[in-house]
Amino acid sequence: VLLHEDGLDPAQFAHELKAYPIRFFYGVPNSQNPSGVTYSEQRRKDIAELLRDKETLLIEDDAYGELNFAGKSLPSFRQYLPEQTIITGSFSKILAPGIRMGWVVAPPAVMEQLVIAKQASDLHSNYLSQRIAYEYLAHEDFDAKIRIIQARYKAQAEQMVSLMKELMPASVRFTTPQGGMFVWVTLPEGISSMEVFERALKEDVAVLPGTPFYTDGGGKNTLRINFSNSTPEKIRVGIERLARVIRDMPRS
Numbered sequence: 001v002l003l004h005e006d007g008l009d010p011a012q013f014a015h016e017l018k019a020y021p022i023r024f025f026y027g028v029p030n031s032q033n034p035s036g037v038t039y040s041e042q043r044r045k046d047i048a049e050l051l052r053d054k055e056t057l058l059i060e061d062d063a064y065g066e067l068n069f070a071g072k073s074l075p076s077f078r079q080y081l082p083e084q085t086i087i088t089g090s091f092s093k094i095l096a097p098g099i100r101m102g103w104v105v106a107p108p109a110v111m112e113q114l115v116i117a118k119q120a121s122d123l124h125s126n127y128l129s130q131r132i133a134y135e136y137l138a139h140e141d142f143d144a145k146i147r148i149i150q151a152r153y154k155a156q157a158e159q160m161v162s163l164m165k166e167l168m169p170a171s172v173r174f175t176t177p178q179g180g181m182f183v184w185v186t187l188p189e190g191i192s193s194m195e196v197f198e199r200a201l202k203e204d205v206a207v208l209p210g211t212p213f214y215t216d217g218g219g220k221n222t223l224r225i226n227f228s229n230s231t232p233e234k235i236r237v238g239i240e241r242l243a244r245v246i247r248d249m250p251r252s
C-alpha cells in the first residue's frame with residue numbers, strides 16, 4: 001500500500017481490505033525504515049477504523065519508537081485496537097546494534113501461540129544476549145541512555161539536514177527526520193542512485209540506493225543516508241563529497 005508523508009494511503013488500504021482476505025497487516029508507524037515516515041494521528045485512526053471488528057491482526061513494528069527526538073510520541077495502534085495489535089520492539093537500536101534481541105506485546109491469546117511458534121522455530125533466543133539485556137535493564141538507567149541517544153541523533157540529523165540545504169543542488173529533495181536514523185533523499189528523475197552509490201563509495205561515502213525497498217522496482221532515483229553513526233566532522237565531509245558526486249552526475 002502506498003506510503004505518503006503522513007502514513008499509509010487509507011483509500012488504497014480500504015480497497016485492498018475489500019479485495020483480499022487479509023489476515024495481518026504489517027507496518028512501521030514510527031520513523032519507518034527507510035523513508036523515516038511517521039504516521040500522523042489521523043492516519044492511525046483511519047487505519048484502526050478500517051480494521052475494527054475485522055479478523056485482521058495488525059503488527060506494529062516499533063523498532064524506532066524510542067528514537068523519536070521530536071518530543072511528541074503518537075499513540076500506538078494498541079490504543080485503538082487492543083485485541084488486534086501486536087507490537088514488536090528491538091534492543092538493537094538502543095542497547096547495541098549486534099544484540100538482535102527484541103520484545104513483543106500481544107493480546108494473551110496471540111501471545112500463547114507466539115510462544116509455541118518461537119519454541120518450534122529456535123527453542124529460545126540465545127541466553128547470553130538475553131542475560132545482557134536483562135542485566136542492563138535491571139541495573140542501568142535505560143531511560144537516561146535513551147535520552148542521550150535521542151539528543152545525539154537530533155543534533156546529528158539537524159546538522160546533516162542543514163548541510164544538505166546548504167550544499168545539495170536545489171533539485172534534490174530530502175526529509176527532515178523527527179526520529180530514527182535516516183534521511184530519505186529523492187534525486188531528480190533520470191539520476192540513478194545506484195550510480196551515485198558507486199561513485200560515492202570511491203570517495204569513501206556509503207549511501208543506500210532506495211530500489212531494494214520498493215516492491216515494484218521503482219525508486220531508482222531515491223537513496224537512504226544514515227546520520228546515527230557519524231561524528232559531526234564525518235557528516236560534514238560526507239555531505240560535501242556526496243553533494244559533489246550528485247552535482248557531477250550525468251543525466252540519462
Ligand SMILES: Cc1ncc(COP(=O)(O)O)c(C=O)c1O
Pocket residue numbers: 028033061063089090091092099100101102
Ligand atoms: C523496521 C525494523 N524492524 C526491525 C529491525 C530489526 O531489529 P533486530 O535487530 O531486533 O532484528 C530493523 C533493523 O534494521 C528495522 O529497520
